[in-house]
Amino acid sequence: xxxxxxxxxxxxxxxxxxxxxxxxxxxxxxxxxxxxxxxxxxxxxxxxxxxxxxxxxxxxxxxxxxxxxxxxxxxxxxxxxxxxxxxxxxxxxxxxxxxxxxxxxxxxxxxxxxxxxxxxxxxxxxxxxxxxxxxxxxxxxxxxxxxxxxxxxxxxxxxxxxxxxxxxxxxxxxxxxxxxxxxxxxxxxxxxxxxxxxxxxxxxxxxxxxxxxxxxxxxxxxxxxxxxxxxxxxxxxxxxxxxxxxxxxxxxxxxxxxxxxxxxxxxxxxxxxxxxxxxxxxxxxxxxxxxxxxxxxxxxxxxxxxxxxxxxx
Numbered sequence: 001x002x003x004x005x006x007x008x009x010x011x012x013x014x015x016x017x018x019x020x021x022x023x024x025x026x027x028x029x030x031x032x033x034x035x036x037x038x039x040x041x042x043x044x045x046x047x048x049x050x051x052x053x054x055x056x057x058x059x060x061x062x063x064x065x066x067x068x069x070x071x072x073x074x075x076x077x078x079x080x081x082x083x084x085x086x087x088x089x090x091x092x093x094x095x096x097x098x099x100x101x102x103x104x105x106x107x108x109x110x111x112x113x114x115x116x117x118x119x120x121x122x123x124x125x126x127x128x129x130x131x132x133x134x135x136x137x138x139x140x141x142x143x144x145x146x147x148x149x150x151x152x153x154x155x156x157x158x159x160x161x162x163x164x165x166x167x168x169x170x171x172x173x174x175x176x177x178x179x180x181x182x183x184x185x186x187x188x189x190x191x192x193x194x195x196x197x198x199x200x201x202x203x204x205x206x207x208x209x210x211x212x213x214x215x216x217x218x219x220x221x222x223x224x225x226x227x228x229x230x231x232x233x234x235x236x237x238x239x240x241x242x243x244x245x246x247x248x249x250x251x252x253x254x255x256x257x258x259x260x261x262x263x264x265x266x267x268x269x270x271x272x273x274x275x276x277x278x279x280x281x282x283x284x285x286x287x288x289x290x291x292x293x294x295x296x297x298x299x300x301x302x303x304x305x306x307x308x309x310x311x312x313x
Contacts, residue, residue: 004034007086008041011068020066022048022059024073027088031072051255053274054151056143056231056312058083075115077143077231090116092192094127100167100190100197101131108134110163111148112155112179114170117192118146124169136163142313143231150175152276153312155182168200174280176200181309205279206307212288213298219268219288221247222295223261227273228254232312234272241270241292244299258284270295275310 011019019038023031035045046066048059055074063069063082073088111124125135138161140146143154150157150168158166158179165186168176176189181202190197216222222245226238235250242248251269253260256277261269268288271278278291291310296302 004037004086007070007084008038010084011038011043012041014068016043016067018044018046018066018068020046020048020059020062020069022052022062022069022071024052024054027073034070034072053276054153054231055085056153056229056274058230060230073116075118075140075145075149087119088116089119091120092117094120094123096192096195097124097127097169097190098131099195100188101133103188103197103199104133104167105165105186106134108136108163108165110136110138110158110161110166110185112138112150112158112161112166112168112175113148114175115146115149115151117169118149121146121148128167136161150179152178152280153274153310155179155309155311156313158183158185173198173200174276177202177205178279178309181205181307182311208282209291209294209307210304212282212290213294216268216288216290216295216298219247219266221249221266223251223264223266223269224248224295225256225269225271225273225289226250226252227256228252229273232273234312237292238272241272241295244296244301258286261289262286271310275312278310 021031038045046062048062055077069083070086071083072086076085128135137148138157141156144151144157148157155178159182166179167188168179169190169192171191171193173189176187177200180187180200187200189200224238224242226235227233238250242250256273270290278289282289293308297304
């Protein structure tokens, strides 16, 4: 866990006594060290054991039993006075950037990354510029307040950057594929931990999504999923979508899981909660889970040629 002396100072300035702590799945096992430090500093601590998928998913139930919620690992989406966002920074050897150089064509390369590496953006920009690459980085905005930061639900930093191609520094290919779909630009993915670099296209994912739309066309009833989570609730969008199909019904859920969808028994769903559920988790679901834009294609109010990746802006 990163240095927490500043966190302890801020909690004492707020005269907080009971502290709720929340972390995403990949950091939960590191929480106990933070809790030990907070207790040693004189605070009572409550840990949220529920799943957490981002700053859009604040543990407000746990906060109800505390003075302040310390949310670990994400940048603030909707800052609240009773929530402190504690970053979790992951460094890597910047020399790995050289692995992407043979794939960059320019003349201007946009640079984006995920929240745990966002603090390294100025250094990444310096290293790349030192090799003769012209680098552009978009300012933070909205759900992605850090310069060059992208989320699985927001690619504004990629869409806003003035560049001919985009370098995505992130583990795996999920974010790079999203950037490719959101921007239509040439995208190079660099995994900063494995060092693997590759050009990424969204074509394979689009073929899969087209097949899901075709399957969903056979459904007489379709569930429009609405999340009750703080930063994912899109009820207005759901009401608009339900008006497009005579067999559509709104289904409000907190956790969208394969078991819950199986229990409901509908032949298809539309997801207005976290966009990653449709793209990244479809293989876990028993039936098609479309994005709002894909549902519009199914209903004939949007053409396939105007396909857009789902984002929460």
